[in-house]
Structure formats: C-alpha cells, structure tokens
Amino acid sequence: MSDVAQRAGVSASTVSRVLSNPGVVAEATREAVMQAVAETGYRMNHAARNLRKQRTGCVVALVPNLGNPFFAKILDGMGRELAGAGYDLLVADTLEDSGRHTRLDRFLDPSRADGIILLDGLAPFGDLAGRADLPPVITACEWIEGADMPRVMLDNREGGRLAVAHLRDLGHAHIGLIGGPPGNVLHKARRKGAMQAAGQARITEFPGDFTLQSGQQAALAWRALPPSDRPTGIFAFSDEMACAFMSGLQRAGHHVPRDVSIVGFDDIELVSHLAPALTTIRQPKREIGRKAARIVLDRISGREIPAVTLLEPRLMERETTAPPP
Amino acid sequence: MSDVAQRAGVSASTVSRVLSNPGVVAEATREAVMQAVAETGYRMNHAARNLRKQRTGCVVALVPNLGNPFFAKILDGMGRELAGAGYDLLVADTLEDSGRHTRLDRFLDPSRADGIILLDGLAPFGDLAGRADLPPVITACEWIEGADMPRVMLDNREGGRLAVAHLRDLGHAHIGLIGGPPGNVLHKARRKGAMQAAGQARITEFPGDFTLQSGQQAALAWRALPPSDRPTGIFAFSDEMACAFMSGLQRAGHHVPRDVSIVGFDDIELVSHLAPALTTIRQPKREIGRKAARIVLDRISGREIPAVTLLEPRLMERETTAPPP
DNA sequence: CACTGGTCTGCAATCGATTGCAAACATTTT
DNA sequence: AAAATGTTTGCAATCGATTGCAGACCAGTG
Secondary structure (H helix, E strand, O other), rough: OOHHHHHOOOOHHHHHHHHHOOHHHHHHHHHHHHHHHHHOOOOOOHHHHHHHHHOEEEEEEOOOOOHHHHHHEEEEEHHHHHHOOOOOOEEEEEEOOOEEEEOOOOOOOOOOOOOEEOOOOOOOOOOOOOOOOOOOOOEEEEOOOOOOOOOEOOOOHHHHHHHOOOOOOEEEEEEEEEEEOOOOOHHHHHHHHHHHOOOOOEEEEEOOOOOHHHHHHHHHHHHHHHHHOOOOOEOOOOOOOOHEEEEEEHHHHOOOOOOOOEEEEEEOOHHHOOOOOOOEOOHHHHHHHHHHHHHHHHOOOOOOOOEEEEOOOOEEEOOOOOOOO | OOHHHHHOOOOOHHHHHHHOOHHHHHHHHHHHHHHHHHHOOOOOOOHHHHHHOOOOEEEEEEOOOOOOOOHHHHHHHHHHHHHHHEEEEEEEEOOOOOOOOOOOOOOOOOOOOOOEEEEOOOOOOOOOOOOOOOEEEEEEEOOOOOOOOOOOEEEHHHHHHHHEEEEHHOOOOEEEEOOEEEEEEOHHHHHHHHHHHOOEEEEEEEOOOOOOHHHHHHHHHHHOOOOHHOOOOOEOOHHHHHHHHHHHHOOOOOOOOOOOEEEEEOOHHEEEEEOOOOEEOOOOHHHHHHHHHHHHHHHHHHHHHHHHOOOOOEEEEEOOOOOOO
C-alpha cells in the first residue's frame, strides 16, 4: 500500500480512504491513487484488514455430512448469497469418519468466522445461547430443541401433513411411515404432521435414519408382513429411503404405484427422473440456503432477525402414488 | 495475549513461544503459561497470526456446481484431509446462476487462500502457470488442457475402456455412447478409452452434457431410431445420464437389461439402490478429494509434487448389463 | 486583514501475534 | 576462578491496513 501511496504522491492513509471510503477524498487525489493502484496491480491484504477491523469476512457452515446431495444444494444457495455480500463460505463436517462429532469449538471463534450456520441438530451446541464472545450462530434445516438460536427451515410438520393427506385423498386406509432417527427434530415434526393427517387411518411405522440402507431395510420389513397387514401407502421421510424402498419392492416383483404408493421427502433432483418418477415433498433447498445466509448476514450487521423462519413445502405429485389396489 | 502473559508473569513473546513452539521454553515457565491460558480462556487471534506469518490457513475449492452430489463427495474428502492438517476449506462456485463464470481473481490472492483446488476445467485460468505472486493452484477431476498445472484425477481413458470392454465381453456389437460436452476433457478422455475398447463394434454417439436432462434426451433419440439401428449396449458418461436414459426407456416399456444394457460413470451412491442397480464405473470420490488436498498441502509446504496423479477406476458390475437380446 | 467554517490530508497509534537479536543466567570446561 | 558454551527470556520491530485527531489549505464574511 505504501508503494501505491508513494507513486500517487500521497500517504497510505489516503490510499486506504480511496479504497474503502472514496467519498471523503478529493476528486483529483482519488484519481491519482486509482491510477497508481492500477499501475502497481495492488491488491489489499485481507489478513491486515481483518485484523484491524476485527472481522474475518467468512461465514462457516457446519454440516453433518458434506457428501449428502441435499446439503450440497443448500450450500449452493448459501454460497451465492454470501458471495454477493462479499463474504466467503467456509465449510466443515461436524462428523468424523467414525461418526463422532469433531471439535467444533475450533469454529466458535470470532477470529475464524463472523457467523456460523449450523446444519446439524445433534451438534453439542446447547449451551452457547447467550455467549457474547462468540460469533452469531443460527441453525438451518435442523435445529436444537431448547437452544435459543434463530432457525431457518422448512415447515416440516406441514410437509408431513401434505404427504399423508395426499395418500388419504387417494383412498389409502393403511399408511406406512419410514421415519428418521427417533430423537431427530425433523423426524418428530414430520411425524406429527403425518399423524395429524392420518386421522382414522391405520399407521405402521418402520424405523429409518434417512439413508438408502434404511430404506432397503424397510422394504424387507414390509415384505415380511402378511399381505393383509401391509400398508398400501408409504411415506418415507427422505427421498433416499423412498428410492431404496421402492427398488426393494420392485426387485421383489411388486409394482409401484399399482400395489403400493410411495411419497418421499426433499425432492432431490434425481428422483424426478426415475421410472416411475417419485412423488415427494419438495424442500426449496437453494432458497433455504439463501435465506439462512441472509439471516446470518443480518445478524452480523446487527439487524433484528426473526427467531423462526419457515419455508413452505410443496407436494410434487408424480408417478408413485395412485389409489390403493 | 498480554493478559495471559501478565498473569503468568512472563512476556508476550514467551506466551507465543509456549503456544507455537513449546520446546524452546523451560518446563516451569511453560506450565505457568499453560495455566494462565486455561484460566483466562485465551484463544489465539487468527487474523493476527496470519498477518504476521503471511498465510491464511485456508484452501479454496472452486467448483463448477456446488449442488452436484458428485462434487459434494469430493469436497467431503478434501475437508477431512485439510482439517487434519489444520487448514480450513473455503468453497466457491465458479458459475453464476446465469452459467457465466464468476470473477475468480477474487480467490487468486495469497492473502485469501494458501492454495487453490480447481475443479472446473473450463475456468479461465489458462495463463497463470508461472505467476509467482499467486498461491499454488492445482486441478482435480477436470483439468485445463495445455495449462501447466498439477492434476489429480481418475484415469478417465481407462474408465471408458473398462465400460465398453465390459459391454463387448457380454457380446454387444453395437454400442451407444452418451457423451459430455464436446470440448470437455473428461468427455474426450472417456471417449478415447471407449473407442479403443470398441474395436470392430459399431458405435452410435448421442450428445450429452452429464445432466439428467440430456440422458432423457438420449432416451428419446434412441427410441427414434429404427429398432435395428438401436445400440444394444449403452455407455453413459455420467450416472445421472444413465439413470435418466434408463427411466426413459423403462417408461416406454423397454426392459433393462433384457433389451438394452447400460453402464454409467461415477458410481454415485444412489444408483446402486435402483431397480435394476446400475452397472457403472466407480470413481473413488473421497479419495480424489483427499489426494487433491494432500497435494496442495505438499505444494504449500514447498515439497515436490507429481505433475499428474491418476486414480484407478473400477467396474461395478451390477444389474443393468447382460448379453444382447 | 483577521476570522470562521469547511474540506482534505497526514501523523501516529492500533489491531494481536511472531521472531531476530541480545541480555541474563546456568552449566561445563580448562 | 575464568572462560566458554548453552539455555531461557524479553525487547522491539514487524506483518499491512484503518482511523481519531489535528494541521493545512481554501473560500467566504465582517
């Protein structure tokens, strides 16, 4: 910077002002500086600016599983929104290969990130509500019950309701649920909506954990039931489970949706290109990412933000649902 | 830090040394400092350290499409490797919503990142080979032809060869290729391998761009051919295209693999849970990410690194391939 | 001409760590 | 006992930008 200053015949202070607050500098000076900047190819040093300004220009997203396509889309939305505001997106996995949580306090540090977006409802973050020495933390998609943190997520209850209401409307009187891990907040919310919409219908629950494997398990469990006890309409709490469940049945000779109807959750891109295309509850993933980013940015700049931001789910009616046999 | 120093009755220099180079400090002093650190809950300021050390502790990954599950898995591997070495992973999309490239020079800046992993073969980075004022750049998965940058990727030619050899072994004499964008390096490499393995076989090429949509298009194109001109074995250059192609045929009443055999590329997790499960060429995605990270880290610390690192593809023989009808 | 008020610019301190150098002290050798 | 060597520690400069304060300059006014 002092090179530029020398070349423009001014002090470093003035260069700094031209670059960050051009209004206060006289026209002529400003131009001289700009030219010197161009000539020297000067680029500001971020570490220095950040040190002085006590900020980092980074927002970190803590994801339980970076490899999950669902989160990938959300990160996409976040990245775009943050980039637009001049922030960088740092990502980190909250889980080790072993499945244990990593040391996350590494990121709970105002000198590492200006804000934190937590996408893992099981992260051990319950106790950091009031801590003023931390950068602002919000949760997105998932959230931590009882923790006083702003949240951005889909209206999962409504999503569950939509899915089961759809099956009920088609006439299904026995509905199967392939859920998430029992303690998971998404599981609980979706289940609540599902139960509400179920009304008089009979319900059979299959355990699950959102993964392909558990969908496959559920297919085995379904087939193990006596035919008269098999639910005719299945609501899987994730598209992956829905896919694996469907292929499990198909492979055994069952036909979807003639024999069984299936509704998924998430609407990951691929499922609309299966045969049959999966009926599912759509989460606006990019939008969730964008909104979460918007909200941390607001908090970072001290604006008031809502405690809860709910996005609307949407039923994508495709080819895996039909009236029961 | 000076608080800690005062509390421990030493100078800030000593505290610094205890924290970053404990060996040179006397046992007793070190313990006093450690205790003071614990008592005050002191945490180092990264901006300050980075400024002084002229580094950032970040590596940035530039991805053409963050939402793509394929890249998500790769980032996963990278993140783990980098975290192990104390580096943070910054991610950014190289493409705007519009599909145009973003201003990437924002990241070509030693004060922003210590290293850059480029996953977009079309990024306008051809001219930065020798520039010493930039952090080290390597390419992973894709690469830029003619640019002198270290690369890490699958042996794509061999992948193409494996796929077509498999179809040939099954007896297919007419093979269809669903390719990537014509200029794409992955397309060219895979096509070369495919051609090599094809030998005497007849080849029909369908245009594609790795997306689900183009797989669907290819299905239409295939069906538009007179039955005798339809290839019986299809090699799609991505799993997504393979999926969409397959469902396009299934929806039209064709049976896979009885009527047509299909081989994909990538082995994204979901395709092994379809009915029928997709035969495909596996890319070790996490491994690619890990290796790429390892290599930038090596370059950052000045070690010699190989110009090209090739990983081995593997044929995952599943249920979508069979002898021709 | 002196004075007021406003605009523009520079000085110097600051952000918080790291590190070369030298001083202080301890230990071993002659 | 003096000298040589080795170990620990502190001083002060440094990384590169930002910003409060005050001085310089200018125009307008009485």
